[in-house]
Amino acid sequence: MAITKQGIVLGATAAMLTAVAVAAAGIHSPSKAFFQESPKELVDEVWQVIDRSYVDGTFNQIDWRNVRQEYLSKNYTNREDAYKAIRKMLEKLEDPYTRFMDPAEFKSLQVETSGELTGIGIQIAPDEKTKRITVISPMEGTPAAAAGILAKDIVDKVDGKSTKGMDINDVVSLIRGKPGTEVTITVLRNNQQREFRVKRARIEVHPVRYSYQKTPTGGIGYIRLVQFSANAGAEMRNAIKDLESKKVNGYILDLRSNPGGLLFSSVEIAQMWLNEGTIVSTVDRQGQRDLERANSRALTNKPLVVLVDGGSASASEILSGALQDNKRATLVGTKTFGKGLVQSVRPLGDGSGMAVTIAKYFTPKGRDINHAGIAPDIVLELTEKQKQQLVGDRTKVGTPGDPQYDKALSVLNQKIAASRGPRAESVR
CATH class of the missing domain: 2.30.42.10 (PDZ domain)
Structure with missing residues (x-):
């Protein structure tokens, strides 16, 4: 499975309560007029997409060809009847990330592109x-x-x-x-x-926010990445280059509450931190494994600590897992969400669309994090009171008033001191 800049998504396939344009995956579909006249053909098109692409070749242990016969033997008087039938058909897979969207829902799907969003700003999905x-x-x-x-x-x-x-x-x-x-x-x-x-x-939405912060060991760079959108890589590159020009001694990368996004974006950003090694492997239903690797173009090799929590999902887990497995960074916080599936977003002929799970992904050491999540190297749970304090005053996030950040800073200072060798430690 080639990772391209269109169609391949991770966290964004859960429902994002916003409204923006959708990046198409580029499959060939019959004309809109054709589907309006023959809604049964839309049912068959969805069936065929699953038949060709779905990650599980057993189709959740059901006879997928019998399913086709069942749903094509029915008569559909309008598109709405076909939509209901398609949703019932997909329920048989018991995969909350493979879903059908009518034209209005498809237009509203956020696939982590740039732009202005409309909504309340949460990503939701059915618990499996x-x-x-x-x-x-x-x-x-x-x-x-x-x-x-x-x-x-x-x-x-x-x-x-x-x-x-x-x-x-x-x-x-x-x-x-x-x-x-x-x-x-x-x-x-x-x-x-x-x-x-x-x-x-x-x-x-701007996916990257960063700042230069003074510490007892000198300046450090704090970078908060809130989603893996199409422009996240460019913004991350600019942040690292600017902080490098300021001669920072190390970095804290904050992936907390980052629900994921585009697969290529996670690989692109990982390559900025890793000079060598595997980033992620994806495996389709034929068992074909594709590897994404570092390209010897890391922007920095300075000490790195990554903050994660239960809201760090999908692309966040690819990045944090790659940095952890390659011993490039220390992870601080709580266990990540646990979503190790890759979806492709497909447009359909009448303006509707679907997201279909096409592969599983694994960390460089072969860990399947689906459901399990990624455990940080250093666990620090926030109390309910601490969570509410950070929610009530977002200016505390990424400051000493943020207990997880404070712990990450302590870990980073130790890593910086260790990187300087015994002489630096004795002076300190």
Whole structure:
């Protein structure tokens, strides 16, 4: 599977409650008019995409050809009937990341490109065990993050309507709305209900934020990456080059609450930190393994500490796993989300689309992090009070008022001192 700049996504295939253009995967589909006249052909097109590309060749232990006969033997009077049938057909795979989107939903899918977003700024997906709609991560600087919604929160109700047993597309439709309007989100956190009234907004997202910070061991670079969008690589490159020009002694890379994004972006950014070694391997249903490696073009070899948490998913796990397995960085925080699947976003002929799981990915040491996540080298859990303090005052993130950052800084200072050798330690 070649990693290109279009169509191959990781975290973004869960529903992102925003509205932007979608990067197409470029498959050949019949004309829109054709599907309007023959909605049964749309059902067959979706079946064929799964038949050709789906990662599990057993199709969740079901006879996929019989499924085709079952759904093509039915009559569909309009596209809406076909849409319902397609969703029922895909449910047989029991894969929350493989899903169908009608034209409006497809236009609203955020595949981590640049641009202005509209929504509350959370990424959600059905939990693979409980099937409950779960927050993968709130995007930093969005209404959801400001309200206090956290990764792993279960979306229990939207405007008082229970989401239990509801399709993710229906939940998305309830949460979306015009900027300036409000929606009430009731979540379950540690089996307790919490209610948030959130105002929808237009959100301009810049994936990278960074700063030069003075420490007892000299200047260090703090870089926060909030999503792996198409322009994340360029912004990361500019940040590292600027901080290198300021002669920093080391770096803290903050991937907390980063839900993922484009696969090529995670590889591109990993190559900025790694001079050699494997970054990630992807395996399709034929067992064909493709490797992505460092290209001897790292921008820095200075000490690095990476912050991760339960909201660090997909592309974040590829990057942190590559840095950990290659012993390039020390990971600090809590276990990551645990999503080790790769999706391709496909447009369909009537303006609808689908996301289909096409491969699994593994860290350089062959770790399958799906469900398991990546365990940090140094675990530091935040208390509920500490989480709320950071949510209430985002200016504390990446400062000594942020306990996980403070720990990362302590670890980085030790790494910097060690890199200078015994003489530097005796002076200190």
